[in-house]
Amino acid sequence: MSALSLTLFTPSGVLLQVGPLKLAARRLKALGFDVNIDEAALAKHQRFGGDDDTRLAAIHRVAKQAPDVALASRGGYGLTRLLDRIDWKLLARSVEQGTRWVGYSDLTALQMGLLAHTGAQSWCGPLAADDFGRETLDEVTPDCFAEAMTGELEAVGFRTAEGHDGLQAKGVLWGGNLTVLTSLLGTPHWPKVKGGLLFVEDVNEHPYRVERMLLQLHQAGVLDQQKAVLLGGITDWKKSLLDRGYDLKGMLAHLRTVTKTPILTGLPFGHVDTKVTMPFGMKVQLVVEGRDVLIGWH
Template identity: 50%
Template sequence: MAHIYLYSPSGAVRDKAGFRRALKRLQAQGHDVEVDPAALASHQRFAGDDDTRLAAIERAAASGAQVLLTTRGGYGLTRLLHRLPYEAMARSVEQGAAWIGLSDFTALQLAALARQGMPTWAGPALMEDWAGEQEPDDIMQACFDDLITGVGEGTGWRLPAADFKAHPWLAGEAGWAAEGAVLWGGNLSVLCALLGTPYFPAVEQGILFLEDVAEHPYRIERMLTQLLHAGVLGRQRAILLGSFNRYQLTPHDRGFNLQRVIDWLRGQVSVPVLTGLPFGHVPTKVMLPVGRPVDLYVQGREALMFWGD
């Protein structure tokens, strides 16, 4: 199977039992799992101080592993963006390495894309997806396996009925397509934090996907407004929304919820806003090739995305 290198570029791993459980699961699948020496380091809320986490990324880039998998997200990578070993990371990709993660990992992904045009994968993280007491999600595991075996060529999902009320032309016989568009995005909060910096990719006519966790809908709208006023949203061919979860509405909201935000967004842009993308801080997630051209097709209620050669 695969040589997997586990490293911790962001938050500290507190659940040591979950870490061991996740490690055993990957090993039971036949993978050669190499654990970075600082994977369980701790400094304040981080997996070691900045130098420690930077050294872990450098070791990952030099490991020769097929898969470079983060242990978890949290916070910490934006502190390192001006020091990342971009050339070494890009060389590892040229040699066949896949950098995989989500959440705070979005900072590394977008910075690598902006600085080197380097593709990465939005996908699972060790603690998020293999450490729980329940078995890993079947779809997540299948998508991960497809990447490792080199047979992954795309993904798909069923669009909610609300998407057709907002975009009735999607239901036409001809459907809708965006071909050869660069897929990019990730965690909305992290992405917005990079706006106006050298680490924000200047993607034109791309497909932007977004997700977030523990952010109230009004904060989600505020971040989308920032991207709107900065001209980012209007320069895309489509906006894909994954999971936005683990937030709490209050009586003060008076009906202001996530769907209201989506409705508002659709009134601000002329491109399709498609929901239901199986990605985010949820068990069922697909693999997404950040920084690579993809073909997106909508036919009926089926959305299909292809990136295979």
């Protein structure tokens, strides 16, 4: 079997240094991928990986090339600027040809738009520079990514808090970065998923802001339409003197009083060192036994 072709591209924030991208390319080659770095991957314009036209052209160029894997170099911000101009049918054709678009964080905008406009699936997983380009890389993240890209991976598992034993559900797995997700609500780029499994993660967002965004989704009718909500990493937020005991647990306790949808914690995904790779927009099955959660697909 020939090596899977993998293209690194920069659709969002600027890459300040070339080192992490080169390290990522070496590690990905060591995993057996035939790695290509897009010609505009190191472009710079203000805080972006090139101006809007440059980044849009890169996305369309990768879609036309249709590699086996299209892996974003990093997140940040920038894709929201491009959503109204992306040729979604072109991206969907690349998916039909076998391309797996992979990333998280700001790439949530592209994944949501792709599902909303075409129903095409993508993959939530690591970023090139932010994960494969780190000084130290765990074993789970690259192994899970490689198995997902070759089609060997059919399930991911994790431990959650007590209280969900026996829960079983089937539905479309979707979601991503909560801030990006919420910003798309009410736009044409929001996929209307009912009976799905919604997963969310975020970074540098205090629990009260996470609560406010989740309440917005609830008040818009989104949470009650899902079979489960899976909470990934809510990381790097700072406590405030005003909290007076309010924290993530308090936030979750309140949310569970307003929505009937089960909220499971512990999903190893988001701005965390160890993350799984999962399908986005694919129908999956969720099974909980005790505190063990399994998400499977075919």
